[in-house]
Amino acid sequence: MQGSTLYLERESGLHRLHPLTKLAFAGVFLLAAVSMPGIVSLLSVYTILLLSLGAWGKLLVPLLRNSFLVIWPFVLSLALIQGFFNPGETTLFSLGSFTFSQEGLMSGLTVAARLLLALSGTLLMMLSTRPDKLMLALRERGLPNWLGYIVLTALQIFPRFQDRARVILDAQKSRGLEIEVNMVRRLRLLVPLIAPLVLSSIVDVEERAMALEARAFNYPAPKSSLIELHDNAVQRAMRFLLVILMLALIVFRLQEIFSV
Amino acid sequence: MNGFRKEFSTLTLVLIPVAIAINIAVGQVATRVTWLYLDSIGTVLVGVLVGPWAGAVTGFLANIVWTAAGLWTPAFAFAGVAAVIGALAGVFGKAGWVKEWPKAALAGLITGLVAAVVSAPIAAYVFGGVTGAGTDAVVAAFRAAGLDVLGANVAQGVASDPIDKIATYLIVWAVLKGLPERFKVRFSED
Numbered sequence: 495m496q497g498s499t500l501y502l503e504r505e506s507g508l509h510r511l512h513p514l515t516k517l518a519f520a521g522v523f524l525l526a527a528v529s530m531p532g533i534v535s536l537l538s539v540y541t542i543l544l545l546s547l548g549a550w551g552k553l554l555v556p557l558l559r560n561s562f563l564v565i566w567p568f569v570l571s572l573a574l575i576q577g578f579f580n581p582g583e584t585t586l587f588s589l590g591s592f593t594f595s596q597e598g599l600m601s602g603l604t605v606a607a608r609l610l611l612a613l614s615g616t617l618l619m620m621l622s623t624r625p626d627k628l629m630l631a632l633r634e635r636g637l638p639n640w641l642g643y644i645v646l647t648a649l650q651i652f653p654r655f656q657d658r659a660r661v662i663l664d665a666q667k668s669r670g671l672e673i674e675v676n677m678v679r680r681l682r683l684l685v686p687l688i689a690p691l692v693l694s695s696i697v698d699v700e701e702r703a704m705a706l707e708a709r710a711f712n713y714p715a716p717k718s719s720l721i722e723l724h725d726n727a728v729q730r731a732m733r734f735l736l737v738i739l740m741l742a743l744i745v746f747r748l749q750e751i752f753s754v
Numbered sequence: 755m756n757g758f759r760k761e762f763s764t765l766t767l768v769l770i771p772v773a774i775a776i777n778i779a780v781g782q783v784a785t786r787v788t789w790l791y792l793d794s795i796g797t798v799l800v801g802v803l804v805g806p807w808a809g810a811v812t813g814f815l816a817n818i819v820w821t822a823a824g825l826w827t828p829a830f831a832f833a834g835v836a837a838v839i840g841a842l843a844g845v846f847g848k849a850g851w852v853k854e855w856p857k858a859a860l861a862g863l864i865t866g867l868v869a870a871v872v873s874a875p876i877a878a879y880v881f882g883g884v885t886g887a888g889t890d891a892v893v894a895a896f897r898a899a900g901l902d903v904l905g906a907n908v909a910q911g912v913a914s915d916p917i918d919k920i921a922t923y924l925i926v927w928a929v930l931k932g933l934p935e936r937f938k939v940r941f942s943e944d
Contacts, residue, residue, distance in 0.1 A: 499824065500822070570886075574894065575884060579897040643771075645822065648774040648816075656782055663787075684780075685928045687783065688795060689928075695772045696769075703765045706764055
């Protein structure tokens, strides 16, 4: 499929896994991000498990680059805001009447580590899984047809809309859109940008609806697919164990919450 | 669930990915022209044209797509908020509020306040009170003033979401005003 997604094609064992297996990995990393007690355990899971999966998928560089780009603003904001405003005894330095504490800093960095693990787990899955294969796997397990259709189609068509919007924006710029200082005027100038986008899309929509119906989209019989998914007993067992692991992590976390 | 089934014609189904694409395209443009997000134009459009269920589905899946497309990975954590925005748009649409601009602006104000309140706990407890955006400076200011994590996020949300949603509703009002009537009736469930 065309369109713009994170998926990167690679010849690797990770890529050959069934999409639901990879989804299960992402689930484990998300729950681990929530339930691991501290920054050491979080970063251990990250380096030992997540990065090795990334290396297996030959995706280490894109994984690190993408996660860095997403996470660095969080690290900065968390370190500063929690460092200054969270309660803490060990002062590292002061700025006016505000003190920057070590406890606050550690607390902020721990949250950042949780986000790193959760977001990287999600990224790893998206980098190694083709969206249409994932949708097919979910559909086989009961996901409604229309849900997969919406997500896949949106992923396919949005770059075209970005291009169209950029063309109209450039035309507006030559009429002084960015020179306008007044916010209200700027908003009013946005309308001639959005209106043609919406109007041409609606005409598009009517044609698409007819095309879908002509292809028996709503016909209730089961459909055959062009894509083949490969699964085996080992992966099924693996997914079962991963689900057990996820439940264990949930129990672990609930225990923590209720024993404080 | 009857309303759900009634709202879901093939035409609606096809409209939703288009609306999501509009969310993305306009959202990207907005960051270059103004400080507003304007990333729910499509969601509100579907809500007003079709109904609350379609609006909610559009909002929810738009955030999933936003993550899956690699535009901003944390987006999926706020899918519920987006669904609420879409549902509200359906309610306001059915009430006819988006036909005149003062009521549309009021609808935007209410939506913005609700969105701020619903998203603040997510920002506070999942993301430690930050979203990695420029608005974190606003959060810091509120923390400095003595508010706690949740309070500062609610305050930041209330300060910025309503303006964004008022602008969104006004744009949708203006766009719908210019749309031929025959298009609008094709989508509504009546």
